Amino acid sequence: MTREEALFKYTLRLGDNALILSQRLSxxxxxxxxxxxxxxxxxxxxxLIGRAQAFLGYAAQLEGIGNTEDTLAFRRSERQYYNNQIxxxxxxxFGHTMVRQLFISSFEQLLFSQLRNSKDETIAAVAAKTLKEVKYHxxxxxxxxxxxxxxTDESSRRVQQAVNAIWPYTAEQFEMDEVDSLLVAEGIAVDLQSLYADWKNHIAAVFAEAKIAMPGECYMQTGSRQGIHTEHLGHLLxxxxxxxxxxxDAKW
Amino acid sequence: MVTTALTKEQVLGWLSEIADPEIPVVSIQEMGMLRDVNITGDACEVLLTPTYTGCPAMGIIEADIKALLHEKGVANATVKMIYQPAWTTDWMTDEAKEKMRRYGISPPVHSGCGDIFKAEQHVSCPKCGSEDTAVVSRFGSTACKALYKCNTCHEPFEYFKCH
Incomplete structure (x- = not known):
């Protein structure tokens, strides 16, 4: 894999994560x-849609085969998407949505804090911009x-259920593949594994205050780095x- | 077509008239969104930076810029979105903040707002000036604003968040 191919795939993944979560929230x-x-x-x-537009637009430019942020968003099928399954x-x-948001936004806050210093100027610029927004999320x-x-008993029970259900999807955010390793060496990407301890400490602090139990060791879902998704992505797309x-090419 | 060569100052002067579509009392220049203009021959490139990444007003602003330049006889005008350096409310002029306050929106308090949530606690009412205000929602009608209410005059109002 060349540096250019890796940069394209990395930027695409950043864009896909923003686009898919944006669609869900909307x-x-x-x-x-x-x-x-x-x-x-x-x-x-x-x-998130603004962030997706920035990253997918950059990905299209890096790919250089005439795609735009729109064709990347609307003309790829599920196996060509690289967002984390979460x-x-x-x-x-609503509680379920907030738990998912906490898991994702806490990760993104750590990710974009570091990507602000990426050697790739575009990634660094969008990261600096998006970090301010992610802090609010x-x-x-x-x-x-x-x-x-x-x-209440009911709200607590529902949040705990959401935590237990979503937890197996949290580890994928920290998975490293060839793309990450190559770009970490170039000073462009972040070592995702190195973010995990801070992320888990933050989640544990929130759970302690929320009186929610931290799930134990369990099987962790994986696959999105190879374009493998849950059955839900196809329906969303x-x-x-x-x-x-x-x-x-229909225009508004 | 324009007969004399375009100058950067001339174009910046024209563009300073373009208002923010969401807050029509302030211009895109006063907001700090208009970053620069590059003139190459008869081509004119306008550099614009978004306030928030997903701000829907950007599309309208881009169309407004192109329409105005077209009207002024600039045939070859492009608008380029730049993200570096990231926009901050610190770039808003004091005059713009005052116009915003008179319009009924409490302007961002000031500074780089290292702690965005601390800044939220000292928001004054744009109507009566009271500092006794409360957050209704951190998220308002546009990405850049939060909803507040004044405990003194009881008016609801919008606050332009530090960013």
Whole structure:
């Protein structure tokens, strides 16, 4: 693998993670439990779609075969997507969505703090920008996990169930492959494994305050680095891509 | 077509009239979004930076810039989005902040806002000036604003978040 190929795949993965989570969060639009949370989740979705646009646009430029951020988003099938599986998991209830957000945003806060110093100028610039937004996402999700976890018997039970259900999807965020190793050596990417301890400490602190039990050792889901996904991604893409698949190049 | 050569100052002067579509009392220049203009022959490239990565106003601003330059006779105008350095509310002029306050939006407090959540605690009401205010929601009608209410005059208002 050349440096250029690795950079393309890395940028694509960053874009895919943002795009797929954005699509999931936007499903909450007009369905939020209260107006303020409806606004919060759609605000997150908007931040993420902007980040996806920046990274996929850069990926298209690196690939150099005439793709754009739009064709990358709308013309690839599920096996060509490289987002972590956690991003494609269905929303569940509001507590479930906040738990997923906490797991992802806490990881992203660590990731983008380091990517700000990437030797690739575009990645560094988008990371600096996105970090400010991710801090809000992580803080908001953490507040809700605490409020619901340390809330009523029902809210606590539901948050614990969400934690147990999503936990097996958390380790994939820290998986390293050939792309990562090559770009870490170039000073472009981050050693994801090195972020895990800080991430877990942060999650443990939130759980302690939320009175939520940390899941034990278990089987961890894997596969997205090879384009292997849960059954949920295909359904998500079929909805997201419908218009451009049915009417290619249709303009708003 | 323009008969005399374009100058950067001339183009920047024209563009300073373009308003932020979400906060029409301030211009994109006062907001710090308009970064630079490059003139090469008859081509004009405008460098723009987004406030938030997903700000939907950027598309409108880009269209406004192209329409205005077209009207001024610049046939070859392009708009380039740049991310470095990342936009910050520190680039907003004091005048813009004052206009924003008069418009009913509490402007960002100041500074690099190292601690964004600390800055949220000292937001003054744009109507009566009281500092006794409370957050209703950290997320508002646009990505850049939060919802507040004033405990003194009881008016709800928007706060432009430090960024």
């Amino acid at each position: 499903e909450w639009c007009s369905y939020g439990p209260i107006l303020e949370e409806d606004l919060a989740m759609t605000n997150f979705a908007l931040d 991003a494609e998991l269905p929303n569940g209830d 992580a803080s908001h999700a953490g507040d809700w996990v605490i409020r619901l976890g340390d809330g 079929s909805e997201m891509q419908y218009l451009q698949r049915a009417y290619p």
